[in-house]
Amino acid sequence: MPRKSILAICRHAPYGNALAREGLEAILACAAMDQVPAVLLINDGVFLLLEQDAQQIGEKNLRRNLAALPMFGVETLHLCERSLRERGIDPAQLSLPGTELKLLQNPGAFIAGFDQVLSF
Amino acid sequence: MQFTLVIYGAPHASEGAATALRFARAVLASGHEIYRVFFYGDGIHNGSALAAPPQDEQDLLAQWQQLQQAHNLDLTLCIAAAQRRGVLSESEAKRLEKPAVNIAAGFTLAGLGQLAEAAALSDRVVTFGG
Numbered sequence: 001m002p003r004k005s006i007l008a009i010c011r012h013a014p015y016g017n018a019l020a021r022e023g024l025e026a027i028l029a030c031a032a033m034d035q036v037p038a039v040l041l042i043n044d045g046v047f048l049l050l051e052q053d054a055q056q057i058g059e060k061n062l063r064r065n066l067a068a069l070p071m072f073g074v075e076t077l078h079l080c081e082r083s084l085r086e087r088g089i090d091p092a093q094l095s096l097p098g099t100e101l102k103l104l105q106n107p108g109a110f111i112a113g114f115d116q117v118l119s120f
Numbered sequence: 121m122q123f124t125l126v127i128y129g130a131p132h133a134s135e136g137a138a139t140a141l142r143f144a145r146a147v148l149a150s151g152h153e154i155y156r157v158f159f160y161g162d163g164i165h166n167g168s169a170l171a172a173p174p175q176d177e178q179d180l181l182a183q184w185q186q187l188q189q190a191h192n193l194d195l196t197l198c199i200a201a202a203q204r205r206g207v208l209s210e211s212e213a214k215r216l217e218k219p220a221v222n223i224a225a226g227f228t229l230a231g232l233g234q235l236a237e238a239a240a241l242s243d244r245v246v247t248f249g250g
Contacts, residue, residue: 001237001240001241002240002241003240004239004240006239006240012250017250018161018162018204019128019161019250022160022161022198022201025200025232026160026232026235026236029231029232029233029235029236030232030235030236030239032233033233033236033237035236035239035240116239116240116242116244116245117245117247118126118235118239118245118247119247119250120250
Protein backbone atom coordinates (compact mmCIF):
# COMPACT_ATOMS: atom_id res chain seq x y z
CA MET A 1 0.00 0.00 0.00
CA PRO A 2 1.38 3.45 -0.83
CA ARG A 3 2.27 5.42 2.25
CA LYS A 4 0.55 8.76 2.46
CA SER A 5 0.87 11.32 5.20
CA ILE A 6 -2.43 11.21 7.08
CA LEU A 7 -3.68 13.64 9.69
CA ALA A 8 -6.54 12.72 12.01
CA ILE A 9 -8.37 15.68 13.53
CA CYS A 10 -10.38 15.22 16.73
CA ARG A 11 -12.93 18.02 17.04
CA HIS A 12 -15.47 16.68 19.51
CA ALA A 13 -15.50 16.59 23.29
CA PRO A 14 -15.52 13.12 24.81
CA TYR A 15 -18.95 11.63 25.67
CA GLY A 16 -20.92 14.38 23.89
CA ASN A 17 -20.68 12.88 20.42
CA ALA A 18 -19.95 9.31 19.35
CA LEU A 19 -17.35 10.64 16.90
CA ALA A 20 -15.02 11.36 19.82
CA ARG A 21 -14.78 7.63 20.61
CA GLU A 22 -15.10 6.41 17.04
CA GLY A 23 -12.45 8.85 15.88
CA LEU A 24 -9.94 7.42 18.35
CA GLU A 25 -10.90 3.90 17.26
CA ALA A 26 -10.28 4.85 13.64
CA ILE A 27 -6.88 6.33 14.55
CA LEU A 28 -5.90 3.06 16.23
CA ALA A 29 -7.13 1.09 13.21
CA CYS A 30 -5.10 3.24 10.80
CA ALA A 31 -2.01 2.86 12.97
CA ALA A 32 -2.53 -0.91 13.15
CA MET A 33 -2.69 -0.94 9.32
CA ASP A 34 0.75 0.69 9.19
CA GLN A 35 -0.73 4.05 8.22
CA VAL A 36 0.20 5.86 11.43
CA PRO A 37 -1.57 9.22 11.35
CA ALA A 38 -0.52 12.46 12.95
CA VAL A 39 -3.19 13.59 15.43
CA LEU A 40 -4.50 17.09 16.06
CA LEU A 41 -6.91 17.98 18.87
CA ILE A 42 -8.80 21.13 18.02
CA ASN A 43 -11.99 22.92 19.09
CA ASP A 44 -13.79 20.80 21.72
CA GLY A 45 -11.41 17.93 20.90
CA VAL A 46 -8.93 19.44 23.37
CA PHE A 47 -11.26 18.30 26.19
CA LEU A 48 -10.16 14.72 25.40
CA LEU A 49 -7.00 15.38 27.40
CA LEU A 50 -8.70 16.38 30.64
CA GLU A 51 -9.06 13.85 33.45
CA GLN A 52 -12.74 13.01 33.78
CA ASP A 53 -14.62 10.41 35.76
CA ALA A 54 -16.60 8.87 32.91
CA GLN A 55 -17.96 6.11 35.16
CA GLN A 56 -20.29 8.67 36.70
CA ILE A 57 -22.23 8.71 33.43
CA GLY A 58 -21.81 5.03 32.65
CA GLU A 59 -19.20 5.59 29.94
CA LYS A 60 -15.82 4.02 29.35
CA ASN A 61 -12.93 6.41 29.92
CA LEU A 62 -11.71 7.74 26.56
CA ARG A 63 -8.39 8.84 28.01
CA ARG A 64 -7.47 5.16 28.04
CA ASN A 65 -7.83 5.11 24.25
CA LEU A 66 -5.62 8.18 24.05
CA ALA A 67 -3.10 6.57 26.35
CA ALA A 68 -2.94 3.53 24.04
CA LEU A 69 -1.82 5.62 21.06
CA PRO A 70 1.95 5.48 21.77
CA MET A 71 1.82 1.67 21.63
CA PHE A 72 0.58 2.02 18.06
CA GLY A 73 3.27 4.51 17.08
CA VAL A 74 1.38 7.74 17.70
CA GLU A 75 3.77 9.42 20.13
CA THR A 76 2.86 13.06 19.59
CA LEU A 77 -0.45 14.83 20.02
CA HIS A 78 -0.76 18.25 18.41
CA LEU A 79 -2.96 20.73 20.24
CA CYS A 80 -4.50 23.90 18.91
CA GLU A 81 -3.27 26.59 21.28
CA ARG A 82 -6.18 28.90 20.55
CA SER A 83 -8.75 26.16 21.27
CA LEU A 84 -7.12 25.64 24.67
CA ARG A 85 -7.06 29.36 25.41
CA GLU A 86 -10.71 29.85 24.38
CA ARG A 87 -11.75 27.09 26.79
CA GLY A 88 -9.64 28.31 29.69
CA ILE A 89 -7.39 25.25 29.67
CA ASP A 90 -3.83 25.88 30.81
CA PRO A 91 -1.47 23.71 28.72
CA ALA A 92 0.66 23.26 31.84
CA GLN A 93 -2.14 21.20 33.43
CA LEU A 94 -2.15 18.69 30.57
CA SER A 95 -0.08 15.55 30.31
CA LEU A 96 -0.37 12.07 28.87
CA PRO A 97 2.17 9.34 29.73
CA GLY A 98 4.42 8.39 26.83
CA THR A 99 3.11 11.19 24.65
CA GLU A 100 4.63 14.48 23.65
CA LEU A 101 2.10 17.33 23.56
CA LYS A 102 2.90 19.96 20.95
CA LEU A 103 1.13 23.31 20.85
CA LEU A 104 0.25 24.69 17.44
CA GLN A 105 -0.22 28.37 16.84
CA ASN A 106 -1.15 27.95 13.20
CA PRO A 107 -3.16 24.74 12.76
CA GLY A 108 -4.21 25.73 9.24
CA ALA A 109 -0.65 25.63 7.95
CA PHE A 110 -0.10 22.35 9.81
CA ILE A 111 -3.18 20.73 8.25
CA ALA A 112 -2.17 21.89 4.77
CA GLY A 113 1.01 19.84 5.00
CA PHE A 114 -0.73 16.45 4.84
CA ASP A 115 -1.79 14.30 1.87
CA GLN A 116 -5.04 13.21 3.55
CA VAL A 117 -7.10 14.51 6.43
CA LEU A 118 -9.51 12.31 8.38
CA SER A 119 -11.77 14.56 10.37
CA PHE A 120 -13.60 13.24 13.43
CA MET B 121 -8.93 11.24 -9.82
CA GLN B 122 -9.94 8.68 -7.16
CA PHE B 123 -12.22 9.96 -4.42
CA THR B 124 -13.22 8.37 -1.14
CA LEU B 125 -16.24 9.78 0.66
CA VAL B 126 -16.57 9.38 4.42
CA ILE B 127 -20.10 9.95 5.70
CA TYR B 128 -21.02 10.60 9.35
CA GLY B 129 -24.44 12.12 8.74
CA ALA B 130 -27.61 10.05 9.22
CA PRO B 131 -30.34 10.47 6.62
CA HIS B 132 -33.20 12.70 7.80
CA ALA B 133 -30.96 13.98 10.62
CA SER B 134 -28.00 15.60 8.88
CA GLU B 135 -27.87 17.40 5.57
CA GLY B 136 -24.42 15.85 5.21
CA ALA B 137 -25.94 12.55 4.07
CA ALA B 138 -27.80 14.13 1.16
CA THR B 139 -24.91 16.45 0.28
CA ALA B 140 -22.61 13.44 0.06
CA LEU B 141 -24.97 11.77 -2.41
CA ARG B 142 -25.06 14.87 -4.62
CA PHE B 143 -21.29 15.20 -4.35
CA ALA B 144 -20.89 11.57 -5.40
CA ARG B 145 -23.03 12.21 -8.48
CA ALA B 146 -21.01 15.32 -9.34
CA VAL B 147 -17.71 13.45 -8.94
CA LEU B 148 -18.84 10.71 -11.30
CA ALA B 149 -20.37 13.15 -13.79
CA SER B 150 -17.03 14.98 -13.94
CA GLY B 151 -15.26 11.82 -15.06
CA HIS B 152 -13.63 11.00 -11.72
CA GLU B 153 -13.89 7.71 -9.90
CA ILE B 154 -15.12 6.84 -6.43
CA TYR B 155 -12.86 4.33 -4.75
CA ARG B 156 -15.11 3.83 -1.75
CA VAL B 157 -17.96 5.39 0.20
CA PHE B 158 -17.28 4.67 3.86
CA PHE B 159 -20.17 5.09 6.29
CA TYR B 160 -19.12 5.67 9.88
CA GLY B 161 -20.64 7.00 13.07
CA ASP B 162 -24.31 7.88 12.63
CA GLY B 163 -23.76 7.66 8.87
CA ILE B 164 -24.33 3.92 9.38
CA HIS B 165 -28.09 4.56 9.30
CA ASN B 166 -27.81 5.26 5.56
CA GLY B 167 -27.42 1.51 5.13
CA SER B 168 -30.57 0.44 6.96
CA ALA B 169 -33.19 -1.17 4.77
CA LEU B 170 -35.90 -0.43 7.31
CA ALA B 171 -36.15 3.36 7.07
CA ALA B 172 -39.55 4.32 5.67
CA PRO B 173 -39.63 8.07 4.99
CA PRO B 174 -42.92 9.73 3.99
CA GLN B 175 -43.53 9.62 0.24
CA ASP B 176 -43.08 13.36 -0.22
CA GLU B 177 -39.60 13.29 1.35
CA GLN B 178 -36.47 12.20 -0.45
CA ASP B 179 -35.50 8.56 -0.13
CA LEU B 180 -31.71 8.64 0.09
CA LEU B 181 -31.38 4.87 0.33
CA ALA B 182 -33.05 4.23 -3.02
CA GLN B 183 -30.83 6.87 -4.60
CA TRP B 184 -27.65 5.38 -3.15
CA GLN B 185 -28.71 1.98 -4.41
CA GLN B 186 -29.36 3.33 -7.91
CA LEU B 187 -25.97 5.01 -7.98
CA GLN B 188 -24.34 1.87 -6.62
CA GLN B 189 -25.85 -0.25 -9.38
CA ALA B 190 -25.05 2.21 -12.14
CA HIS B 191 -21.39 2.62 -11.16
CA ASN B 192 -20.70 -0.52 -9.15
CA LEU B 193 -19.90 1.64 -6.12
CA ASP B 194 -18.24 0.24 -3.02
CA LEU B 195 -20.63 1.23 -0.21
CA THR B 196 -19.00 0.09 3.02
CA LEU B 197 -20.49 0.29 6.51
CA CYS B 198 -18.01 0.09 9.38
CA ILE B 199 -18.92 -3.14 11.10
CA ALA B 200 -18.21 -1.96 14.67
CA ALA B 201 -20.21 1.24 14.18
CA ALA B 202 -23.01 -0.77 12.55
CA GLN B 203 -23.22 -3.24 15.43
CA ARG B 204 -23.59 -0.38 17.90
CA ARG B 205 -26.44 1.09 15.87
CA GLY B 206 -28.19 -2.11 14.94
CA VAL B 207 -27.49 -2.44 11.23
CA LEU B 208 -26.82 -6.13 10.79
CA SER B 209 -26.20 -8.62 8.03
CA GLU B 210 -27.64 -12.10 8.18
CA SER B 211 -24.43 -13.61 9.52
CA GLU B 212 -23.98 -10.83 12.09
CA ALA B 213 -27.57 -11.11 13.29
CA LYS B 214 -27.08 -14.84 13.72
CA ARG B 215 -23.71 -14.48 15.43
CA LEU B 216 -24.97 -11.79 17.82
CA GLU B 217 -28.31 -13.56 18.36
CA LYS B 218 -30.41 -10.59 17.23
CA PRO B 219 -33.93 -10.97 15.86
CA ALA B 220 -33.61 -9.11 12.53
CA VAL B 221 -31.46 -8.44 9.48
CA ASN B 222 -31.61 -4.93 8.05
CA ILE B 223 -28.53 -4.13 5.98
CA ALA B 224 -29.71 -2.69 2.66
CA ALA B 225 -28.84 -4.36 -0.65
CA GLY B 226 -25.75 -2.84 -2.21
CA PHE B 227 -24.04 -2.19 1.14
CA THR B 228 -21.36 -4.33 2.77
CA LEU B 229 -19.99 -4.52 6.32
CA ALA B 230 -16.23 -4.28 6.77
CA GLY B 231 -13.65 -3.23 9.33
CA LEU B 232 -12.07 0.15 9.95
CA GLY B 233 -9.04 -1.03 8.03
CA GLN B 234 -11.06 -0.25 4.90
CA LEU B 235 -10.98 3.42 5.86
CA ALA B 236 -7.21 3.36 6.33
CA GLU B 237 -6.77 1.54 3.03
CA ALA B 238 -9.04 3.99 1.21
CA ALA B 239 -7.11 6.95 2.63
CA ALA B 240 -3.89 5.41 1.35
CA LEU B 241 -5.18 4.55 -2.11
CA SER B 242 -7.39 7.56 -2.92
CA ASP B 243 -6.29 10.93 -4.21
CA ARG B 244 -8.89 12.74 -2.13
CA VAL B 245 -10.84 11.89 1.02
CA VAL B 246 -13.90 14.07 1.59
CA THR B 247 -15.88 13.95 4.84
CA PHE B 248 -19.59 14.73 5.21
CA GLY B 249 -21.51 15.41 8.42
CA GLY B 250 -20.40 15.31 12.03
